[in-house]
Amino acid sequence: MIGIIGKTSSFIGPLVSSAIIDDTGNNSTPFYFLFALSLVSFLFLLFFVDVKKSRVEQVEFLERERAAKAKRVGGSELSA
Structure with missing residues (x-):
């Protein structure tokens, strides 16, 4: 895109x-x-544009992505 x-x-x-x-x-x-x-x-x-709010949202997003990645990696190790 x-x-x-x-x-x-x-x-x-x-x-x-x-x-x-x-x-x-x-x-x-x-x-x-x-x-x-x-x-x-x-x-x-x-x-x-609220930069402070954007930084908070970015940290939250990265934490969610990190947790989702850990869940995917952990789930694939269990199935292997």
């Missing part, structure tokens, strides 16, 4: 940049567009 997103981005990015250059005739305009897009993304992450 990640590979598809990466390939799509590598196709769409230059297409959008070329469209902006064709529309404005200025080669530096895509830089301003991408800078603004990055700034909006940064602000969204800054104000709407």
Whole structure:
């Protein structure tokens, strides 16, 4: 899934940049567009993502995964 997103981005990015250059005739305009897009993304992450809560959820997830892996490994040893 990640590979598809990466390939799509590598196709769409230059297409959008070329469209902006064709529309404005200025080669530096895509830089301003991408800078603004990055700034909006940064602000969204800054104000709407709770990093402390995310860290707690990550620790809980890793503990569940570790327990599930131990259960799978323990179960396969018993059946062997």
